[in-house]
Amino acid sequence: MVRLLLVSDIHANREALEAVLEDADEHGPFDLRLNLGDTVGYGPKPNECIKLVNGFTSLRGNHDYSIEDNILAPNTNPDLAIRIHRRLITPEHKSWLASLPFVYRNSEHRFAAAHASFDDTVPENYYRRYILCKEDAETSLNGLKSLGARIGFYGHTHVPALARKTQSGDILYRQYDPGRSADPVTETFDDFTCDDNPILINPGSVGQPRNQSPSAHYAIVEIGTKTRIILKAVAYDIARTQQEMRELGMPPRLIQRLETGT
Numbered sequence: 001m002v003r004l005l006l007v008s009d010i011h012a013n014r015e016a017l018e019a020v021l022e023d024a025d026e027h028g029p030f031d032l033r034l035n036l037g038d039t040v041g042y043g044p045k046p047n048e049c050i051k052l053v054n055g056f057t058s059l060r061g062n063h064d065y066s067i068e069d070n071i072l073a074p075n076t077n078p079d080l081a082i083r084i085h086r087r088l089i090t091p092e093h094k095s096w097l098a099s100l101p102f103v104y105r106n107s108e109h110r111f112a113a114a115h116a117s118f119d120d121t122v123p124e125n126y127y128r129r130y131i132l133c134k135e136d137a138e139t140s141l142n143g144l145k146s147l148g149a150r151i152g153f154y155g156h157t158h159v160p161a162l163a164r165k166t167q168s169g170d171i172l173y174r175q176y177d178p179g180r181s182a183d184p185v186t187e188t189f190d191d192f193t194c195d196d197n198p199i200l201i202n203p204g205s206v207g208q209p210r211n212q213s214p215s216a217h218y219a220i221v222e223i224g225t226k227t228r229i230i231l232k233a234v235a236y237d238i239a240r241t242q243q244e245m246r247e248l249g250m251p252p253r254l255i256q257r258l259e260t261g262t
């Protein structure tokens, strides 16, 4: 059995990431810690978050990519935050962001990871294309198969979700809200016959959730004769992150949305 810790969309929110790591420590050890990208963007502490994911296998998300991309739409909130981050992030950390892969594959346990999607029609899809419905999930499940994987981890939407193909060929796509239940959401799948029934897992966002729950989200996945997926949400000091963002002059909308998880 292999045990994985999954985080995604940290978005420079140190308070949220520290809360997740503290909670996850109680459930370790893990064979692999996987960071699905967007370590930076939006939040106040990009360098600190990059340091905290030392020891993770990290992927490159669209915000990580934008740190070195000179083409930005003028004055949208995400781009204003990116401009601030370009000033804040150290040259060493910029090089680290630029070195990250867009796709990760584990051939032994046959899983793969990408920030956004496994739709391989164009390379940008790996870090830009959203999976938000059954149709998106189906395209991605096909891409996952062509990578030789039966389980795919992705982020980007900031919403915890699972998608899979059933024995009858139907696509199931379900979003979750672990912040609203007293216990973590747990889904267990029998030994897959998974070649035929691949599965996609989104752990939600550590640093800027959009599932109407302001908690920091992450997931634990155990892959063995059964596959168990545990989706978790933990509280953190939102006010402190917001204060740090105010001090940097971040757009008010980005500060406010942390309270509502939108």
Ligand SMILES: [Fe+2]
Binding pocket: 009, 011, 038, 061, 063, 156, 158
């Ligand atoms: Fe993101």
